[in-house]
Amino acid sequence: MLTSLSIKNYALIDNLHVNFNDGFSIITGETGAGKSILLGGLSLILGKRADLNSLKDATQKCIIEAVFNVSNYNLKSLFVEEDFDYEAQTIIRREILPSGKSRAFVNDSPVNLNSLQLLGERLIDIHSQHQTLQLTSNAFQFQVIDALANNEDELQKYKKALKSYKNLQKELKDLLDFQAEAIKEHDYNSFLLNELVEANLVEGELEILEEEYETLNNMEGIQEKLAEGYELLSEEEFGILSKLTSLKNALQKLSGFSSKYEEVFNRANSSLIEMDDVFSEINELQNHLEADPSRLGAVDSKLKVLHNLMQKHISSDVSELINIKNQLEEKVAITENLDDTILKKQEDIVLKESELNKISQVIHKKRNDVIPQLKEQLETILSSLGMPNAQFEIDAIYSDAFFTNGKDELSFLFSANKGGNFNELKKAASGGELSRIMLAIKSVLARYIQMPTIMFDEIDTGVSGEISNKMGDIMLQMSKTMQVFSITHLPQIAAKGHSHFKVYKEDINEVTQTNLIKLNHDERIVEIAQMLGGTEMSTSAIAHAKELLN
Structure with a gap:
């Protein structure tokens, strides 16, 4: 239920604060006194879009705050879904800034208007002509x-x-x-897949094949240079190994005189060992190196297949072709199992x-x-x-x-x-x-x-007499299980409320303001008498007002 409402700097309202009770509450006031302003302010709390023209003082922000007791409304799940902080006494606040921006808060946590509307419709039902x-x-x-x-x-x-x-x-x-499209593409996808399958793709093979191709394609030059290296190393009198052996033997005789000579000897010996290893490697390469025109043709053919596939599928290496093959396999399989x-x-x-x-x-x-x-x-x-x-x-x-x-x-x-x-x-x-x-x-x-709090906005328009009396009885009966407000012009209904509030205008320092006050028993008599007979209250109107209240 709505327990309090505060409005600052909204339309004709400068600063208003009012507390509400449960049961049946009446709101009355002359036409134009500002009941619609009150409803407008309350609508902002429920998530209605704000209007900069609503500010009474365009240089100050407007603040509207309402406190609701939600303990009986089973709203905890909604609070969780919308990420609100749940409090039995929930405070909703709207602020309209002079810049035109609007902010909304539930228990001091900022919320968007959609979430505020979801909560608002569970709290108040404003009944209007709409x-x-x-x-x-x-x-x-x-x-x-x-x-x-x-x-x-x-x-x-x-x-x-x-x-x-x-x-x-x-x-x-x-x-x-997908099936309709896949059927159109199935044959083409199958053709592409078969091409890739027949290529027997192996990740990393492109680099290996390219290296093998360069070797086979340049066999004569490679053999010539290996032979030249072999000769330079092994020539009996002037070969590198022969000369390094002589150098080693000469330095070995000096190594015993000083550590400096020993270091030079060790380096020369290491060079001899390294060159001897190079000689063995060249010899091994020569023994295993022979021209193979048929293998060269096979490698060349495989490379052409790979390069063509890479160009067709806009790929940079074989691993990308393998991924494309896997995707095509999946597409073809899906189509066939669809x-x-x-x-x-x-x-x-x-x-x-x-x-x-x-x-x-x-x-x-x-x-x-x-x-x-x-x-x-x-x-x-x-x-x-x-x-x-x-x-x-x-x-x-x-x-x-x-x-x-x-x-x-x-x-x-x-x-x-x-x-x-x-x-x-x-x-x-x-x-x-x-x-x-x-x-x-x-x-x-x-x-x-x-049901949530319900506010009937002049639902009694166009009725009078006993019918209005019965409408009041219905709303009073409803108020036994829920909070009910009625904005009314009929004294028969106004007299049935547990609480009675009056909306009125007054001029302060030549500025018109709207206000809302709660009437005591004597003030209610005067208000209802005026509703019965106008501002010039007769004795009979006052008596009738007392009779209605009693």
Whole structure:
């Protein structure tokens, strides 16, 4: 419930703070006194978009803050989903800055407007002429029936199953679309794959083949240079090995005289050992080196295959070709196995359809079970509100289609007059009748579900006398289980409130301001007497006001 409201620098409001009680609260005031301003400020708390023109002083920020007791609203899961800090006494604050930017906070944590709207609609239901039109929509009518039918759990199961069903349908469509395209590409992909398979790709082989090709292709020059090296090393008198051996022997005789000579000797000996190793390696290479024209042709052919494939697939090395081959294998395999995948997906859809049908049948039965009860209650309430001939024809017709809330198509028809034709609400009921129907529906809902705070904005427009008295009784009855506000011009309704607030304008320093005060008992007598007889209160008006209050 709404426990307090503070408004600063909004429209004609300079600084307002008011505390509210539970039960039935009345708000009255002359036309133009600022009741719409109060509702506008409250709407900002509920997530309505801000307007810079709302600032009373364009140089100062506007702050609107409301405190709600949410302990009985089962909102912890919503707070978790929206990442709000849960507090039994929840504070919502909106700020409109002079720059035009707007900020919103829940328990001092910043939130976006979408999240604020989700929370706001669970806290306050502002009934206005616009919301009366909502009564004519099937979505709202289903909400009413499902509330009475206690369909919440079934609807959650249904919506979860429907989401899964639609996902499966999309996946099947994607598979069928893919299959249609894949069939066109299958032969080409198979051809490309066969090319890559026949190439017997081995990672790293390109570099090995290129090295082998260079060797085979330059065999004569390689043999010539190896022979030249062999000769330089091994020539008996002037070869490098012979000369190094002589050098080693000469230095060996000096190594005993000084460590410096020994170091030179060791280096010369190391050079001899290294050159001897080089000689052995050259000899080994010569022994294994022979021209092989057929191998050269084979290597050349394989390199041409690899280079052609790399050019065709725009690849830089064999490893990329191997990845492309793997991808083509997967595409070809998927295409060849797609029928099995599609069949499995179709079977999953049939199972999900069966689940949806079972849940929707339960929803349908529960709806039809409560429709006579809803019809009877609405007609009884409307009869007491001056519509004795009001009748409803309500049918939930089971269909073949899966809708967002089941498989029912709803027919919600109304006739206001005896012997009149039944028609849709928006065609069969006037604005005043729609307001009374909405009040009747809200009254019925209050018996079955925990509703948020409700604020009726002049729902009594166009009625008077005993009907207004009965409307007041209905709202008073509703206030036993929820917080109810009524903005009214009728004294009969105003007198029924547990609390009474007055909206008024006053001029301070030649500036008009809107304010809101809570009236005590004597002030209520004066206010109701003025509502009965105008500002010139007669003795009878005062007496009548006291009688209404008592």
